[in-house]
Amino acid sequence: MAAKRHLLSMLHPASRLEVVLHSRADGRSAVKSAAYTARTTYRDARLGRRFSAGRRTGLLSHEIIGWTEGAEALWNAAEAAETRRNARVIRELRPSLPRELPLQEQVRLVRGYCLWLRDRYGVAVQADLHAPRFLSRADEQRLRRGGSKRADEQYLKALFDPERTNQNFHTHLLMTTRRICSDTGAFGEKTRELDDRKTGPEELLALRREWEKRANAALKRVGAEARIDMRSYKAMAEAEDAPEGLVAQDHIGPRRSARSRKKLQKDGVDTTHAGQRRQQIRKNNDELWQNWELLRSLEREKARKEASAEIAAQREAERKQQAESERQRLASARTRDEADAAFARASQFESLRSEDPLHRAISAAFEAPHEFDGPQDEFSEEVDMETCEAPTKPHREPVLQVRVEKVRVRQR
Template identity: 35%
Template sequence: MAIYHLSVKAISRSAGRSVVAAAAYRAGQELTDERQGLTHDYTRKQGVEDAFIVAPDGADWALDRNALWNAAEAAEKRKDAKTGREYELALPAELDAGARKELARDFARELVARYGVVADVAIHEPGREGDNRNHHAHILTTTRTAGEDGLGAKTRVLDVASTASAEIEHMRGVWARQVNMALERHQVEQRVDHRSFERQGKEQEPTRHMGVSATALERQAAREIPGREPVTDLGKQNAEIRERNRVLEAARKAMEKAQELFSGLEGVVCGRGRNPTLSRGRA
């Protein structure tokens, strides 16, 4: 079943993060952070299926990953500056590798066209111990527009609370439409929806976010005993939520089937009621 996921988060100095290090890790490459004088080597990282950069017309200099992210660091002076923005996307397991790559590229192009930023795309394979359907992409974008001469103005529309939420919701809708178009092109019946269960009018209960620590513990437990029950409180809660949702979905389908049968019987009865009355007159 195709799964919808799009999350957005900032790469910020206030959290002690370097956008150069983030780009190196996601792309599985070696990059040098000139501001800090540190080299980040992730060339031995496994699971990176592909990595490429989408830049605005004329900003060819930004296709060099090392130059791009060092420019992003150099453009910011504040100690709490946001030096990058990351979009994490779930790619449909129902598509092949080529189709997943084009889908990620299409979304990156949309980000570049709408905000004038540079988008650095890294496509990752599912983890060896996790869900083998978990194909996903990390798209790291600049927080400034890019042109022929370098980075320009800040993309404030994504930084200000009064506009950021609406922009992110718009891009969530864009991603849902792009995924569904790709599924349709490849003759896959499933569709995704970026809206919450409540907005969709569904009674399903959302699962809780696991976080890094709980996810790592669950993966370690799965390695030790494949198929075992969850070991963390969050894992157990999510298992219960999934079971409740399964029961609700089964009940919903049963109700729909019963309604279809009732409608069919109602039609038969009504049809019988419309039989012409036999004439009682003499021949």
């Protein structure tokens, strides 16, 4: 049970939402990025080039929100709306998806979040949900050779197997950097509130909070105990929801991930520099979590005992105060009727002392022990258990004695 509580208290691996800006200054093309995440082929009219990513696998869902035409038309229009050489055409969000959610719930979560982005900022969004990577490339190729419904079911089942994949379900959300008119489809003003130095951090925090709220609601809906937390380690430590000193893992990217997988398949251990660093960070974080959980458990037990003692002391003080009040009420009674009425309302007394001889005798019997003035008998003296003999019961003569006599009967 302690191990289970520890795992639940640790930060969920899906507590991640990365924001990436695609700029022409970096040599990026919105059409190329969209083709890569959609695992398909698009032609960039501005550059006169065709970008293909159809050989890549792992696409589980593709959807366009806030735009009536296809994705290729969307991003060519987005490129045409920009004139500057260093223009930002795409703002990409990369949230991780909890592995506890079935695929249909993951798609539902992503769609709902994209609709929220459209309504809040007036943008169009391309949502591509990607599968986790298989630990064995041959295993993935064998599962994807099928094509039948049964093969697809086996492939989806394998995705959720931690022995076969890295469980890294995630989605790429490509947002336009300009608002789009819902009636005409024309590109309007820039979403400057996301780029402003003052409002940008606040909007980024709002993006994370909304994703956290929706993801946790989906986890609760499917009955999963896991929850994600989009706060930073520093913010969690300041709120006393996590230990201090936790280190966030760096995103190693596809190239370093490929090198780590090769080392893992060849040697059984990831000996790359990035892999060793991740293992050391994970080990240190786990130790911090375990020590913090133990300390919190001790503090909760101490607080529980202190609270119980405080409640008991408070109740005893209230009882004494009530008893003193009832004593004063009884003492102020002038007649027997007033005393009886005060006693009837009292809750701290079991009997009422009166001038009745019987009550006086009973009270005297309970107030102090009395010495017996009569003769001492054998039971009032100390007995030596080694030499003492148990008293024997005196033998009593029977009142009637049975006597048997033989009688001789004469026969005739």
